Amino acid sequence: MVGPIVVLNGPNLNLLGQRNPEVYGRATLADAESSARAAAACGDRKAEFFQTNHEGEFIDRIHAERGRASGIVINAGGLSHTSIALRDAVEASTCPVVEVHVSNIHGREAYRRHSYISEVVDGVIVGLGIAGYALAVRALLTLGDADAAEGTQAR
Numbered sequence: 001m002v003g004p005i006v007v008l009n010g011p012n013l014n015l016l017g018q019r020n021p022e023v024y025g026r027a028t029l030a031d032a033e034s035s036a037r038a039a040a041a042c043g044d045r046k047a048e049f050f051q052t053n054h055e056g057e058f059i060d061r062i063h064a065e066r067g068r069a070s071g072i073v074i075n076a077g078g079l080s081h082t083s084i085a086l087r088d089a090v091e092a093s094t095c096p097v098v099e100v101h102v103s104n105i106h107g108r109e110a111y112r113r114h115s116y117i118s119e120v121v122d123g124v125i126v127g128l129g130i131a132g133y134a135l136a137v138r139a140l141l142t143l144g145d146a147d148a149a150e151g152t153q154a155r
């Protein structure tokens, strides 16, 4: 049986839609989850969601998905710019991973323009608001189809 697509969100993303609408829009994390769930259902996949404000919990969940998830969507929030430990956990993932940022981190403060996570994922979607989550799920489905056609799995 094919494992779920797991959507992981880091610190402060629980606040989406509650402040800073000029940067992050007015949609909430629940809205992002609904659209990701619908995108996964189009590919006959279940989606699961996890948000934490704690780095260690985030790493534990990534470890727990080894050999389980069929794809991971990750928005590590501010930890993207600081956490080598999180980067190392993502690198050890056994499935394709797509990184999402709601805002265009490349058009913001210099300290947001580098993500340690980007080095170890299969693709990155930035600046498209919460639509990025459903697009990331679609990308994972496409990657899975390509692997199946080639009889390979990237990771």
Ligand code: CA2
Binding pocket: 011, 012, 013, 015, 016, 017, 018, 019, 020, 024, 075, 076, 077, 078, 079, 080, 100, 101, 102, 103, 104, 105, 112
């Ligand atoms: O653009 C993104 O998705 C980010 O990952 C969001 C993070 C930020 O630290 C990254 O640089 C880019 C922040 C999450 C949202 O934080 C909020 C804080 C207050 C009100 C609403 C959201």
